[in-house]
Amino acid sequence: MEARVLQCLALLVLSAECFGEDDVTYASGFYSKGPQKLSKFSSFSSARLHHFRVPEDTVLARWLLTVTRSGLNCETQDVTVHFRAGAPPVIDPVATAFPNQTAVTLAWNLTLSVGAKQQQNQSMVNVSSPAAGDWFVAAHLPEHDGKIQQKGLPSCSYLFQPQMFIRRAVDTPTLLPNIPQSQTLSRTHTPSILKFFVPEFSTQMSVHIVSCSVEGVAKPSCGLSLLIGSSSLGRDSRLTYNCTGEEGPQCSASVATPPWDSWVQVAVTTSLANVTVNFNILANYTVGCKPQSAPADFNSNFTVSVGNNGTVSTGNASAAATVAVGDVLSGWCVRTPAVFREETDVLALRFTVAGGNLTVPSDPPTLITFDLNSVATSGGTLNAHISLNTSSVIGGFDSVRACLTPSAPVMALNTSQPCAAAFVQGYSLSVNSSVTETALRIPFPEAAMWYLTLQTLCNDSSDCSNASAVVGVSVSVSACVDECGSYGDCRLLRTHSYLYATCACKAGWRGWGCTDGAEALSFSLQLQSVLFLTLSNLLFLPPIVLALYRGYLPEAAVYTYNMFFSTFYHACDQPGVTVLCIMEYNTLQFCDFLGSCTSVWVTIICMAKLQDLFKYVFFILGALLIAMSMSLDRHGLWNFLGPLLFALITMATAWVYRSVKRRQCFPPLWRRWVCFLLPGVLLALIGVCVYVFAETDANYLYTHSLWHVLMATSIVFLLPPRHTHTQPWGWTHTLCGYKICKNQKDDLYSVS
Template identity: 45%
Template sequence: MVVCSASVLDRRPADGLLSDWQDLEGVSKCGWIYVTYSNDIYSKTPQRLSKYSWFGNVRLLHFRVPEDAVIVRWMLTVSRGSGINCGNQNISVHFRAGAPPVINPLQTVFPNSTLVSLAHNITLIVPSGQNTNVTLFNVTHPKSGDWFLAAHLPKDEGKIEQQGLPSCSYVFQAQMFLRRAADLPILQYNIPLSQTLTTSPALFKVLDLSYPLSKHLMNLDVFIRNCSGLLGNDCKLSVTLGSDSLMPGSEVKQNCSGLNACSASLLTPPWKTWLLITLEATQPNYTIAFYISANVTVGCKPPSVPPDFNTATFIRAVIAPQINSSGALTNASSSAGDQSGTNSSEPVCMRSPSVFRDEQDVMSVRFIVSGGNLNVTSDFPTVLTLELLPGDSGGTFAIQLQLNTSSVGGGFSRVKACLTPSSPVLHLNRSQTCTTGWQGWACTDGVSALSYSRQMAAAILLTFSNFFFIPPIIVALYRGYHIEAAIYFFTMFFSTFYHACDQPGVTVMCIMDYDTLQFCDFLGSVVSVWVTIVCMARLQEPVKYVSSTFKKHLYLWNVSGL
């Protein structure tokens, strides 16, 4: 057992400004322990905000919070441009750790079977009499890793603004200030550590909960024992486990006042990261000595692979199906997991089949379940581990699940698939905009959607309006203007099918490439206006002859160019 007592002195200035934070020092019976605090500043380029109509209108900012950060402070600055009659303006800023924030300013409906946790957000107000708003947003003990900020103006009402006049534009800038603590004491499992707490909080970090232990369900327990202070054996302490990600359940707090010993538990700690433990005295100017220890309990893991590993079975079930037609094996590997027929006395609470990683080339990789089929039961879940290497970044990660109903046994025929928060496929696709009144992240909110009959009526009215070219065509043929009549027919034909192909909903009909239809429609419209003006103008014969010859060649070139 390692016994080490330390007292921490905080020489923070009274004003609490970040730029004036000083170093902290701790004195230990095991020697000098220096806990050094440093400051870092990160700034992003100012960006002009847009009114919100879909997720593409937000201004997304990315910050990286290091593992030794104990306080992060964002300074959010909004500046207004020179506008006319600019009233009070609200700006929404959303925060999320680990992934871009999921927001819903329009209060639309999400797709079915989608579990949504909206990001934390704040509202900045720029009053009518001011041009700038500066807001500070603090997060104590922030979660390390990627942090994303999304800022936008309120809903776009679709109002038309006159060009040339000064508009009420808004520019947003975010700056991040960090306070980092170096040389934090490491709390190892089942090794008690003796500490003495004074006026400043005591910080610890638990040994890295990394793979492969952390991929299974487990609990982290922190124990406080043998408290002693001026008022007896009362643990006047407050214990905080975990880091703040601005999401419910990211931190666990326990008040140990009135107890000689207490404990705090954190279910399913984060993977592959250090876990911060903070102890604070619940009474000011109070010194207390205590012992602190941590323990981790693995509550669920798949059965062990048997010692007599059957190589022939593995080759037949995993390797053989991946042999190509030439008889050569592809560049592949397999993560061994749950094997059928294992003899283990451990209780089984999950299945983890072997996953075959097939590196098809330098730019692509695929994962295949051993044997091709996956048996899912209602007794306990089946977990697939798709291990991504550092080089597996960018591109698209697609997962295809198919239910084989021919082998369904029992009274159920539905399978629920859940993805971990760190999986990149959780980012919903917002690369396209919704049409015909559909809204939402996946364009599944049909409250304001146009019905099929209304879409058909709009398409018919728009396309049939081109039939008004028929009277000019008849008049041109009657008076001998055959080239003009051909140009009018050309314009009517391509304009009709261009508008039939340019519909946003399901009433779409394209007889050829969209760009070709669009080009012919625009060309026919311009030429129709030009030949009509030439015919109506009172020009001399030489000028009219040159114009007529030019339009004949232009028409022939246009027809041959198609």
């Protein structure tokens, strides 16, 4: 109820704001995602990811974050929420080490706290002038404490639901190049928002306040400020220029390397209170460099072939080299070689540069464009690799510097030029005679056009104009970083229609690529784990031998089945390198769970001392029902306890019936109760308590092995003695020429 009230209030506030201005018309929208259950953080796969789409010309995005708790006697709990525009957020709440040559920028986040006496927490996050496009929200609980929570036990659970309200300008004023436009700032202090289109190959964008007046009177300073760009909750996502200290009415702002082929938002505000400010504003862009125009027809001589080992070879390399030389001879300011883009699989792209290798001169720079302007590629990892051919170095060569940036390229590289565009930070790479190869990996790259600029830097010698080198460039998109290495599995996850990949680490390894071995399990500990969990199943040999000796052949078969599949399931369910799987993991797990539950079932039914016909019916019916239950949810605690309780009720009913019929307690011997039943029940209860309450990730090999030992030992105590006159091992026989017969009704024996 509170959530609905808060939603209505938010919509009312948005509606009030929408009709607060007369010059611009605003529209509102509401987007909601279904609630998802939160998990303790262990890797990015345990975070709950939500995907939103912010429309163009949005001036306000407001997220309503709702955390709902269910359960009793819950302590105060923190929920961490991460935001990022353009791609899923890169997070590291447990401060693990990232793989080498991996560039990351952690996403903006906030923490929501649900108090001990609270059932719900609702918080608002406002983003003014948000970047249009894809936005991602990820939420998770604090780090996993290692406690293995059995499914079905009472626990505290948390649901997270994000909802987004947007306020969008329908008729945002558009600035045309070099054409002044009049605007008015009203007394309500609402910013004047405009937009300006920056075409491709623009190197600079400029905004000028030509004149301004306060209440119709021209003033030298109107307290104006310029905000250029959109907010993405990232570093340097918006640029602010304060015009208060400018001399004269004019105020200028210049933005170097603006994003190409996109709209840039310009907001104007004033620091003066309760006044109306009129001003004239104009914007312009500068195209400093354009590449050579591509031919109208497709060059059929240029071919790309893919080998069996995944290598890519290109044809007509000499033609590509000729074009490059032609660029230089014609005086072009940038070289743009052709790029072949190939989609090989889900979250798998490969880019191949025409000619294979590139000759990178000191002037002009070489610009390579990679089309990642699709949200379908933002859930993977961008890989870039540059190698230098040292035998190709010419002139006063010092190094080849490269700069990889999204949205806009850096058109000139030198020792003083930073690798950064107007609103984004780039990624710098360099190769020289000492370091001939370099690589870079970017998890969750932003969905945009990416640009790689390469240029040869000279040493202090005079022969700088002819300096050049040949480099090999390889750029691709893969699902995970190095496929998560030897101690992780790359998992493809989905949130609604959006696909992304993440690593699931094992054997104590952690981190984005499962490369942080600070808490990794040693080989000796891995070997100890597999030996404990498999050899402890040999404790089922005494119950098997005892069942055979007492003539319980079906029970012995079930115990053998349980011992076999439990041994090989735990041999397969191992982290690291000590793994042996004789079947598929899912098959082994199902058979292990089925065997464990069925062993308990047949033992209790055997203790009930039913007639053979009813006993075997219960055996078969119970096995079928347990198999059905395990196929539905083999991790549910009640799927194990349900058959156990039913079998106990059946046994208790049979014992009460026999006690009433014989007018004495069943079993009648006190030694049976004291020496067998009570120890067996005690061992079984201890085993169940260890399995349900004591298991953690750290002590699993000890506690689960103890569970094997206790359950196998309890069967030795609980298995009933063999029938009177029944030979050991259940063999049929005659005694003194007479056949031994068993009365099925009275459990008495007679000689005929």
